[in-house]
Amino acid sequence: MLVSGRFVAGAVKQDNGLSASRPGSRGRMLLAGLVALLLLSLPRVMLAKDADCLSCHSDKTMQDASGKNVGVDAPLFHSSVHGSLGCSDCHSDVHDYPHPEHPAAVQCVTCHADESKAIAGSIHAKASTHPCTSCHGNAHEIFPKGDPRSAVYPLNIPKTCGTCHGNRALAQKYGLENVYSVYMDSIHGYAVSKEGLLVAANCMSCHGSHNILSHKDPRSPTNKANIAATCGSCHGGVKAQYMSGVHGKQMASGNMKAPVCTDCHTAHAILEPTLASFRMQSTPICGSCHKEQMATYRDTFHSQLGLLGGYVQTARCWDCHGAHEVLPASDPRSPVAKANLIKTCGKCHADANASFVEYQPHANPRNRSLNPELYYIRLFMNLLLWSVLGFFALHTLLWFIRSKREQEKNGSTGEAKHD
Amino acid sequence: MTDAAMTKPTTTEELPTAQPEAKKNEKYYLRFTLPQRYLHAVLFTSFLGLAATGLPMRFSENVPARFFARAVGGFGAILFMHKFCAIVLTLAFLYHVKDIVTRAVMNKEKGLFWGPTSMVANWKDVKDLVGHLRWFVGLGPKPQFDRYAYWEKFDYWAVFWGMIVIGFSGYAMWFAPFFARFLPGWALNAVLVIHGEEALLAILFIFSIHFVNTHLRPDSFPMDMVIFTGKETEEEFRRKRSLEFARLARQGKLEARVSDPPVYWWVNFARVVGFTAILIGLVLLVLTLIAYFGTV
Structure with missing residues (x-):
């Protein structure tokens, strides 16, 4: 009852405020009087009813026959966005006591038509959970999104979405990798959960809210x-x-x-771009389109160093080409434009000089028209390799066979001398 | 011509691969001096180190290569070991060059650059190669060899040339900005190709041809211990290098080469080291072939 009393006081205060804010012409006065009369009479009816409702439902542990919690935290409800509404504003089929055993489902759409429409067209339209309360929480405890108590307050959003999207079974069912846990470990998730950064990207920042x-x-x-x-x-x-x-x-x-x-x-x-794992995982991503460049990069020291572990500082694609503003070498602003090479290579190779930067990080010894010198050097080296190995492989094989036969002929001794 | 002096081994007790104690009564001759054996030891240990650390770099996308590199501490460790072994091998090479120059210029040693004891190839080596090939297929008698047979000379020059080529290209990469002062830009690309291909040739050659020619062929199986002990039995000497034996006998220099039998513990130690080296080499050979034919 004390609770109801406070509510009455609040309503009256609000009432006074309204009537006081409408001074002016006679017509307005009259209108204000009528509105005041209406406001003073209507809430009284409701108030009496709400108090009646709360005489039972303020028991927060109250359950219906099916075990569903039907209790209302009255003080919390009264401070929530819906606190000024009466019970039957939403529970429209409850007017008297005893009320129906199973009152009809509350239709949020009655007031929130735009949001309902947006949800109906969204990916969540077919979700089995309640379209409103599954994100906004208990209907009696909804707060504005700027209120830290709100389920859709920026810092609470990942947890709210994670209720479903952190569920492994659900994630797998919809072919989503476990987005919640990887988000929480990301720089955005970290900013939200550890630093409480309101401007950091949460789920809604990228996906939107009702119209996902x-x-x-x-x-x-x-x-x-x-x-x-x-x-x-x-x-x-x-x-x-x-x-x-x-x-x-x-x-x-x-x-x-x-x-x-x-x-x-x-x-x-x-990931933070300076992390070893990011530096290693991003190179093949560039290579998924730039296949030829990737193959020639793989031939170089820059790649080999990283692949063998523990040495990821060597040049990755964007260290030379830039990350966001990638420009062709023909563009004078490009870090790989000829005039900028000493500076670009010099980031790692402190003593880089004009001749040093003539090194081609993407040279292809298999391409005669592009790198003729390398092509012929590689050809010569390969011919040398296979002719030497080929000749001696045959030589040694024949020798081996002959020695073996000789050995058998002379008992178990080695090569006996021939006359 | 020296056949008359040859005693054909007839019983198993006289096997060339028998235990040292079984050959106590045999006469031993010195083939390699202590510095020569040390040089070979430094050469093969640093070569194994260079191969084991260089191959993962060449085949950096190969799974065993990555596994090995990570296991020993990643690229930093690999490159450090590679450079360390490179310096050791460079010093050994320089020591050898200094030794040759000293012997040629200071000591005016004869027969260093020409003749039966020289490493320099001569007409007889060509004839030996042809004769040996003919003997392989049963078209002629087995050639008789002097101090260094043609395949041993080839091994020597292959390593000599390899060290110059691989060494130079390696240092050009190590000190690229310095070398870039007098090399054209494309040479910096070329040295990697040259270094990798020549090293691959060296690795494949040593771990297959040299191993079989010198150690694993039936005549020397399982290992020719002379490079570790420096000594070989008279029987081995006569059989493998009959011309040298006959020449020394003719010149009366044979007695000067007679030495004590190798000590037991040293032979065993050398066996452990030698077999370990051969095993590492064969494992690397198999992995190299898999990586090479898996990526080409």
Whole structure:
């Protein structure tokens, strides 16, 4: 009852505020009076009813016949976004006591039409869980998204989405790798969970909220064509660099094979680019399109060093070509433009000079037109190798056989001398 | 011509591969001096080290190569070992060159560059090669050899040439910015190709041809101990290098070469070391062939 009393006081206060805020002309006064009368009379009816409801339902452990919790934390409810509503505003089929054994399901759509519509068109439309409460939590305890108590407060979002998406069985059923756990270990997840950074990307930042679509849908912010814009909504500087590089330009011209942010950084696991694992995993990603360059890179020291472990500082693709603003060597701004090579190579090779940078990191000794010197050197070395080995293999094999026969002929001794 | 002096081994007690104690009553002759044996030991240990650390670099995408590299501490460890062994081998090479120059210039040693005891190939080596090949297929008698047979000379020069080529290209990569001062840019690409291919030739040659020619062929099986002990029995000497034996006998220099039998513990130690080296070499040979034909 004390609780109800407080609520009454609050309602009256709100009432007074309303009527006080409407001074002015006579007509307005009249209207205000009417509204005040209405507000003063209606809530009284409801209040009496809400108090009646809460006389039972304020028992937080209260359960119905099927064991479902039907208790309401009244103080929490009254401070929630729905706190000013009466019970029967949502539970529209409950007016009197005794009320139906199983009141009808609450229709959030009555007020939240836009959100309901968005969900109906989203990937969650067919979800078996409640479309609203599965994310927003208990309907009696919903808070604005800026309130830390809210299930959709930025720092709470990963946990909220993770309720389902952290479920391994579900993730496997829908062919999602365990996105929740890899996100939580990512730089974004870390910023949210450890640093409490409100601006750090949470699930919603990239996927949206009510209108989440499959990445295959061209309207989805996670569709390949939209990734640069989605990531660029925070990473504006990088987006600008990317868009002026060859990959961004290809993407803008509709070449869907060009890489976007997630192709290199991945969507959820996003590693720090300085990490050994990132440096190692990203090179083959470039190589998945640039096959020839990858093969020739594999022939060099730069690659060999990394592959053998414990030495990932050697040049990866982007160390020379740049990461976001990749430009052709013909562009004077490119780090691999001839004029910039001493500086680019010099990042690692402190004493790089003009002759040193003539080294071709992608030379192909198998390509005669591209690298004639290397082609003939390799040819000569191979001829030498196989002629020497071929000749001596035959020589030694024949010798071996002859010695063996000789040995058998002379008992178990070695080669007896011939006359 | 020296057949008359030959005593054909008739009983099993006189087997060339018999235990040292079984040959106590035999006469031993010195073939290699202590510095020569040390040189071979330094050569093969550093070569094994270079091969074991160089192959993973050449075949860096090969799974056993990566496994081995990671097991020994990753690329840093591999490269350190490779460079360390390279320096050791370079020093051994320089020591050998210094030795030759000293013997030729200071001591005015005769027969160093020409003649039956020289490493330099001569007309007889060509005839021996042809004769040996004819003997393999039963077309002629077995040639008789002097101090160094043609395949031994080939081994020597192959290693000599290999060390210059692989060594130079290796140092060019190690000190690339310095070498770039007087080499054209494409040479920096070329040295990697040359280094890798020549090293592959050396590895395949040593671990197959040299092993069989010198150690594993029936006449020397399972290992020719002379490079470890420096000594061989008279029977072995006469059988393998009849011309040298006859020449020394003619010149009355044979007695000067007579030596004590090798000591028992040294022979055993040398066997352990030698077999370990051969085993490592054969394992590397198999892995190299798998990696080579798996990636070509």
